[in-house]
Amino acid sequence: WGYEDAEHDEVFADALLRSLAAVAELLPPTFAAYGGADPTGARNLTKRWLAAMAIPGRRADVLTKVGVDKEVAKQWGQVPLRDLVPALSHDSLLAGEHPLLALPLFVDFDGARMSLADLGHIRQQRGAIAYIPWRTSVEPLGKMPRVARLGVDDLAIVEALFGKQAVASWEEDYKKHRAKAAHMRxxxxxxxxxxxxxxxxxxxxxxxxxxxxxxxxxxxxxxxxxxxxxxxxxxxxxxxxxxxxxxxxxxxxxxxxxxxxxxxxxxxxxxxxxxxxxxxxxxxxxxxxxxxxxxxxxxxxxxxxxxxxxxxxxxxxxxxxxxxxxxxxxxxxxxxxxESASKRKRKxxxxxxxxxxxxxxxPMIEDLPLLPVIGGPAISLARTRILLAEHKRLEAVEEAVDLAVPDPPILVVDDLTRPAIETLLATTLVDGLPRLRTIGLGARLETLRPIGTPELDAETVLIKLPFPGGEGEIGFARRREQGMRVTLGCSGRYVGEAGDENHELPIDAVLVDDALPLTIDEDGRPAVDGASKHVRGVLRRCRRVGPDLILALCTRWPALDGDDAAQAWSILLRQILLEHKRNQERRDVRERALERAMAVPGFRDIWGKRWSLEDLQRFVGTGPLEVLGKQPRELPQAQDAESLGRVILLTTELERSCLASVLPRVIDVGDRWSQLLAELDDLRRAPRIPFEIPAEVLSSTRITAAGGLEVLLWLPRHHDPRSDRSLTLAFTQNDRVIAQESVLRALPCAGVVKGALQIDAMGKLELDIKQRSGLERQLVAFYEGLVGRARSNKLSSADQDRLLLYLAHAAHHLAIAGRDGEAIRRLGKRVPRLLAKLDETVPPVLRDAAAKRGAPTPDAPPPATPRVPEVSQAAADVPQAQPTEPEVQPEIRPEQAPEPALQQAVPARPIDPEQVLIAALYEQLRWARARHGSLLDELGLAQLRIGTTPGNAIVDPGRRALVVRRDHPIVARLLAQAEGGADLDPIDLSFVVAATYTLMNIVAEAIDDDDERAFVADLAQALALAGP
CATH class of the missing domain: 3.30.230 (Ribosomal Protein S5; domain 2)
Incomplete structure (x- = not known):
């Protein structure tokens, strides 16, 4: 013991806290002695002592800082304050007798000093101590109760001494007082x-x-x-x-x-x-x-x-x-x-x-003269009710004129009074302009020629209907291409014409309307005001009748011939063009008119057959339509478009414009008719292929590819992918083959494609990039599905063998093309994903056989030499009593074996024959790894070495790996083949692989005889398929 310091234990903590508590008796005289010279310092000293003793956690912090253990400090920090400083107990605070409680430590809203005793007194009187945060700006607000201004530590001290429930923020009340003060200013x-x-x-x-x-x-x-x-x-x-x-x-x-x-x-x-x-x-x-x-x-x-x-x-x-x-x-x-009850509820x-x-x-205003009239004093509601009863209607205008009007008077209204009068009288005011105009023009109208019965001359129109909402008729002109012309009459007299010469349809109309606004022309005669709103409304009604006229014309179409049929067909074409130019939502009548017009067979092909737009849309689909401007001298040998599967129309310029607005592509073939005749002759002899899947297929699918193509894909059951005959997709129009192409040579597949096929000016098939990429993606997806079928083992033995041959062909050729084939680059990550699935499914023997038969495609360089794993030699003698692991360098795990098809070429270097053999064995044992997963790693069966063992078997167990005997004749023969650069004999290699899996069966209880039989059967199947 050095007696240099006290032990900072519970006794030390107790003594220290008691000493700090005793300061309560020293603070009043100290404040009295020094408070006058430094009142701020005295207040801060007292508050810091109060904070250390009263605020929760502060006492424990003090003890911890002087070296007391945290747990001891926490325990002594929870001692009630009243036990340490009785002057700060609840009762003492309310009594306010101790000198410490009288110290002026705080300040109120008006700047006066407040002590703990003051706060206790407020607590007793009001139930809570009101305060505002120190940060609040103080404004003179007149009379206010004593409210303490407390900083953060001040508030913590007051809450610790009096309790949080005894302290109430007065901030919201302060805002109210401040708002009221602002109002009073x-x-x-x-x-x-x-x-x-x-x-x-x-x-x-x-x-x-x-x-x-x-x-x-x-x-x-x-x-x-x-x-x-x-x-x-x-x-x-x-x-x-x-x-x-x-x-x-x-x-x-x-x-x-x-x-x-x-x-x-x-x-x-x-x-x-x-x-x-x-x-x-x-x-x-x-x-x-x-x-x-x-x-x-x-x-x-x-x-x-x-x-x-x-x-x-x-x-x-x-x-x-x-x-x-x-x-x-x-x-x-x-x-x-x-108002309805629901509306009253909402309001x-x-x-x-x-x-x-x-x-x-x-009732108050019934007899008051509130309604001004033309040419007289205002009248009352009572008077208008009498007039309405007598004449059944009331007329009104919006502008007053100085003109004497006989009974019944014409009211002068505006946007405010018109709806009010109509509501109060429960009627609808009638336009008084016609009568007012007639009164004003008087005898001048009598000088105009009578218009007679408002009818159209049947010799001048193809079809006519009653004028909507008026006295007259409207129809299609017989000998005019376009333009709207309306003959107008008023009070039985001809007053002029209106129209629109740029209107797409040739419409004629005649209308007698007494509400037409009139003016005086240069000769002083009454004439219609063509620029008026009323006349614009008449023209608008004429335009809206167009679809009804089209429906009537379509109904009459079968009875028309000659010039009438030509004029009617021209009108229908213009209506179709007009609707497609608008390209907007149509009224029901417009939609029906368009459908009827597109169903009229007005187009003619080179064989004389009539076609409607609906017929053409169904026949060509999304493909091109070929047209000629005049009848050719020589026709194709086919008798009609259906037998040829290809329609060629004779069209006018208007017909071509209409076709171009509806169909995706219209091609004028007039400048290459001779060449087209030869193509059509070839097409006539071209085979027909129905859009259906044949019976003898391994697998098939029906899909829709990008670019508007419908596709059938299948694998023929009796086709051998190893043969020189390749499979192609047949591209057809109307079931006739127009082209055959192998879209992705690495993935052999038969099929039929139809839809939006484009034919160039030379009659050749043109697949745009969207269509070609879509077909390529669908082929990859089809082969991914084939991998799943091969893994399911639900096919017959013959179908399973044939499917594996297809997949082996795809695995080899897809890997070769993957280096720089343009199509493969477009497919992106889809190719590596498919290759990985093929690699797990196709037996290595089949892949090797496909590689021997196949050759790199002309547009791809020869594949780089596969990189083999680096494996050091095994060189350890194993005693017979207990096999031990020979000394070897770090071995290769299966997941380290690279994927030859996806590896980049590496610089040439000498190849270790043992590395080649180990890599080949790993490839052949993929099936075992896929079947047993991590089990082989757990049992130490996932690693292979080449070394020596005391036994006679091809493969013996080592401590952490299986050892392939270097001196076994089969192994030695395989090593010699690898050293000489020759391919490994598949039969010899299969013996080593079978022996390896047999040893796995012996060592691992989880691998049973059924597993081994399945493995050997798979190996034998692969050998058989890989044979010549």
Whole structure:
């Protein structure tokens, strides 16, 4: 013991804490002695002591810093504060008698100092100590309760002493006080001054202020309501939706609202009993607010009633504006009660701002002269009801003119009053322009020639229909290619023509319409206003009748011949072109018209047969259509397009344009007709191949490839992929073969392809890159499926053997082409994935046999010499009593064996014959590794060595590997073949492989005789297939 330091144990911790607690008695005199000179330092010292003793975890931190064990420090840190410092107990804090509690450690909102005793007193009086964070900016807000400003440590000390539940943040209340203070700083508004100003303005324009302005009844509320209608400008419907209400509190603006008070109005209200949100920016929609809205609404209704009584004393401009508003408001109230229950439910929230529904305004305004008319004084609603009963209709115009009109009068309306009058009278106003025009033009119309019965001459039109919504007819012209012409009449007289010479269809029409807008031409005679909106509407109706005329023309088509048939066919072609140019969603009638037009057989081929567009679409599909401009002198030997499988049309320029708008490709073959005749003759003799899968196939599939191709793929059962005869895909049109091609030579496959096949100008098949890539991808996918079928072992023995030959051929040729074949590069990762599956499925003997028979493709260099694993020689004598492992260099595991087909060429170097043999054995044992997985690694059977053993077998077990005897005759013969660069004899190699698997069966209980029989059978099958 050196007695240099105390043991920092529990006794030490107790003594240290008791010493720190005793500081409580020293702090008051210290504060008194030094607080005057350095009050901040004295406060900080006291707070740091309080923080160390009171804040949870601080005592344990102090003890840990002086070397006390953490667990001991944690235990002593949890000792109740009242046991260490009784002056800081809960009861003592509330009593506030200890000198420590009187120290001015904190500050309140107004800057006054506060002690722990002050905080305890506030806790007793209010139940919680209110505080705001120290970071909060302080503003003078008038009278406020004592609120402590506490920093982070201050708050932690207070919460530790009084409890978290005894401390409440006053931040939200502070925001409310601050918002109210900001409101009180706003400018004071003078309601009495506003009333005086408005009264003066009304008096200045000759209006009684009492009709338009009212003060709120005496009481706590103070304010005004005024009718808001300008005296010089017409009001708009948007201005009538709501009344503007400004709410004040303490004569300062809080917010502006838009309320439905039943009439355009403005209001200013200062109501001390209204409640507002914390931000003083929105009113609370409570019962007091609802009562205020009801009061304002009742005052507005009283003012409107007074206006109705004094209506005829008002100036004319005010009568016009107030009359418009009264009509609009009355109509709105009349329809308000007709809302559905569901709509009223959706508006329930909005209805809180509205008083109960007031009675209809209609009785108040029934006899007021609110409706201006042409050439006379305004009339009342009561008068219009009588006129409507007598004449069954009411006419109206939008512009007033100085013209005497006999009964019935013509109303002058606008966008605001028209719907209001129609609602109040439950009728639809009729356009009064025709009668007004007739009255205005008078005798001038009589000088024009009569138009007679509005009918089209049957000699000038192919087909005609009644004019829609009018008196007249419309049809297709018989001898004109395009353009719309409409003959117009008014009041039985010819008044002019309208039309569109650029319209695609030749439409003629005649129409008598008394509503046509007329003007005076250069000669002073009445004439139709061709630029008017009404005439544009007539032309628009003519265009919309086009599809109906097309349907009627299609119905009449079989009866047409000669020039009529030619004209009708031209119209149908133009309609088809028009619809395809629009390329937009069609109405039902337009869609039906297009379908009927495309079903009309108007095209003619070189053999004289008629075709419709529908027929041509079905026949050529997505392929090209060949056309000629004139009949050739010499025809193909085929009798028709069906027997040839190829249609050639005789077309005009219009027909070619129509075909090009519908079909994917139209080719003019007129400049190479002689060459085309030879091609067609070859095509006539070409075999027909139906689009179906033959019976004798190993496997087949039906797919849709990219580029609009339909494809059938199959492997013929009796084809030998080792033969020189290659399989091809037959590309057909209408079941006739137009080309045969092997799309991917590495993957032999037969099949039929049809669809959007392109023929170049020389009659040769052209596959675009999208189509070719799609076929290549489908071939790879087909072979991936074949691998799965081979692995399933569900095929017959003969089919399984044949399928393995196909897969062996693919494995070899795909690996060769993979180096720089363009198609293989397009396939990307699909080829390595397929090669990996083939490598696991095809026996090595079959791959080797395919490699011997095959040769590199002309566009690919010879394959690089496969890189063999590096294996050192085995050289260890094994005692008979207990076989031991010979000394060898690190061996090769199966997963280290490279994939020869995918390896890049490596620099030439001497090849170790033992490495070659080991690599060949690994290849042959792929089946065992695939079947048994990690079992071979666990039992040490996955490694092979060449060495010496005391036994006579070809293969003996070693400590961590199987040892192939170097001196066995078969092994020695194989090594000699490898050293001489010759291929390993497959029979000798199969003996070594079989012996190896037999040894695996002996050593591993998990490998049984059934496994060995399956392995040997697979090996024998591969040898048989690989033979000549």
């Amino acid at each position: 706003k400018e004071v508004e003078d309601i009495d001054g506003t009333v005086a100003t408005l009264e003066h303005e009304f008096t200045e324009v000759g209006l009684d202020p009492g009709l338009f302005l009212r003060r709120l009844p005496e009481g706590p509320r103070h304010g005004l309501v005024a009718i808001a209608i300008e005296t010089t400008t017409e009001v708009d419907a948007d201005d009538l939706a709501f009344a503007g209400v400004s709410l004040l509190w303490a004569r300062r603006s809080v917010c502006d609202l838009e309320l439905d008070l039943g009439f355009p109005a403005v209001a200013i209200v200062d109501d001390p009993d209204l409640s507002y949100d914390d931000e003083w920016s929105a009113v609370a929609e409570d019962q007091r607010f609802v009562e205020l809205v009801a009061l304002l609404k009742s005052m507005v209704i009283e003012m409107v009633e007074a206006l109705c009584r004094a209506f005829e004393t008002l100036p004319a401009p005010m009568q016009r504006n107030i009359g418009r508003v009264l009509l609009h408001t009355a109509a709105k109230r009349a329809t308000a009660g007709k 329930r929230k909005q209805d809180r701002r509205e008083a109960p529904a007031e009675p209809h305004l209609t």
